[in-house]
Amino acid sequence: MKLRLWPDALFGRLALILVIGMFGGQLLTSTIWFETHDHRTLEIPSRIFASRLADTLRLMQDAPDDAARRELAAQLGDDHYTLRWIDGPGVAKAPSVAQRTVENLLGDVLARRLHRQAPLHLMDAELIDDSGRHRGIFSLFDSRMPSGDFHVQVQTPGGAWLDVTGQEGQAGRQSEPRALVIEYLLRIYAIRFVAALLFALVAVRIAVQPLRRLAVAAEALGKNVYRPSLELSGPREVRVAAQSFNAMQQQLIRSIEERTRLLASISHDLRSPLTRLRLRTEMLSDAASRERLSADLDEMDAMVHTTLDFVQGVEITEPRHQIDIDSMLGGLCDDLAETGAKVALEGHAGAPVSGYPRNLKRCLQNLLDNAIRHGGSASVRVQDERESVSIIISDEGPGIEGKDMLERVFEPYFRAQPGKTHGSGLGLTIAKSIAMAHGGTLVLRNRPARGLDAVLSLPRG
Template structure:
């Protein structure tokens, strides 16, 4: 079994559209990821500068006795502020100090142990994120950068350093008192754009695209199925109404091409039938003339041979016309009980004294041209009785075909002649009786009818006997 996506046009369109959606969303996510990271870093940097500048103004405007309280109140989970009397020199040493400051727990993040004798026995409740951030910061060496007054809110220069390659940063600014305000910020920002909203948005987009793909696939598949059905019916010799020439250019041009092809085929068949009818009509006149002249032949033996030859020519002419008419038959198709059709044919031949036996089979409703199919089966049954003494007929249903099997007890057919016997006017000289074998069109007509129904006739030697199988496609079953 082939997978669904390879058998269904809708599944293929959905897969390709979802693949395009995934690729486009992936590219968009990568672009947004970088832009969002830059925006987060810029926002964090601006907020850090603004907060440090505000704290510097506040300390300069308040008594020194409350500076420690102000600094502790300004600390956050990811920011620490402290004062130093000397200007920071080495960036590496300053980072180490920043790490120690950030590792100190905030009062709101501590809790006492049961065995803690005092406030000194207090540990951070959860400082793993800050510790991880400052650890990464210390691992990224760099040097101080002089920050001009125009680059941050205060009208004085400051010393700036990046703690890592991501979001960690430090700042040191000289106060009016000569002390230095130090600020350290280290936060691992989760720059994730895949959120529940993103998943919902992507799911809704995928669902909408799938519905659109189903609609597009149906709009394409519907005329294609209609074209396939019309082509199959035309191949079985049915009269097919012209396809509607509407829709997109590709579909409309396909329908137009099919309609033109059908019109040309019908015109070709009609022209050929008219030509053969005209030939048959024109041949009757010289044959009649020959018959009249043969009457004046004095030698009885010559006269008898001439009349037999003329009669054979007339028979072949009529058979040829009958074959051409059958090949271009306009009989309408309808649904019949195939088992009943074959059984009634066998009963009719049995009443005429033929040794024909029908084996009861399943009831099968089948859409066909019943008169033509009956003629094909009759030709096979009559051949079986004529050359194989008796005929046994049965119906067999398989997964793909419906087979009408005709078996006899005759000598069979040489393997090299299995295809030749279907040629018009071909007769086996030894295995067939030339006097009673007709003109050799029975199997040709039978195969033409079977092929017009989308099937074929297969011959097999059974030693002794011959098996003829009219194999019809089972998808025509109604």
């Protein structure tokens, strides 16, 4: 089975777009979290370095002359704290947010310790990992005690400038890199991702609900054009679409009613000329011609009546009701038995089925008439299922050869054995149209030995 990365449904697409957008935004803003931890990790080394630098400046302040200050600078330096005299301050690169914070922190500590402002330029301040490499915020994830590496230029009390570099640690404070990563991934990503996903699912579900109702209404319209109009609710675009949908439904209803009236008028208007033609045919002296013309007139009259009958048979003009299938089948079978037909009924439906009583009765009547016409008898079996009811009407006729024929017999005016059976070829067409109007199916299948099964499945909903 091929994995679909792009969902097929609008619900899934909108939810995926929202989640990716929120997650992408989180990735872009995750630097805020890194910078916060970077500031926090640099804070202790910055305070220690600032205190050491303040002590250096205070000692130089007490020195009698420049020579003593230079000698003192040489004595105070070590491997992690170097002091070098320069002619004047250099040009520092544009500081980052973290470096600006460190520079302000150094200035505040110097001001409190020296009781005055000391001119200071921060050239660089960065975290280094346990092995002494400059890795910035990445040292937070693999070092237990990341240190601060500082480079400043400060003016001494005598007016000369010192270039000072130093490395200071965390004063014994250790961190757990693995715990930091877990905390970041869990708190920043996992929790927010789950929250964003839930929010997206709920929000998109609310947003597409009107569209889902519109899709359900469109599907129901194909089964019953007389269904209730769609409620005008939801966003403006959906309300406009629903209003257009209702207008289309009304136009379809008017078109069907006009077609029905037209066919009824044609049927009525054709009766007079057909009657006149029939009278004139009877006056013909040639018996052979008279017989042929009479047959043609009978066929024309039958076509007019069956076409009107087809239109009226598939038209849904009544509301849905809960139908007692057992009572309906029992009544139909009793009526056929009174005419001398052989009909057997077995099984029962455990609960009523929602449908249109007049049309469903017409559907079952056509299927029973077909079975008796082609097989001489009919056997009806009802199978009750949880979501639907299946009605199987069997006959003992010759069946239908070929899978294509089993589908073609549902076409209007098509007969599998023309000339051998009576009827207009519309019975199965009407039956299948009614089954579809109920949201069900009607299929034909040949029985293993002899005969044909017509399986009508009706959903309970």
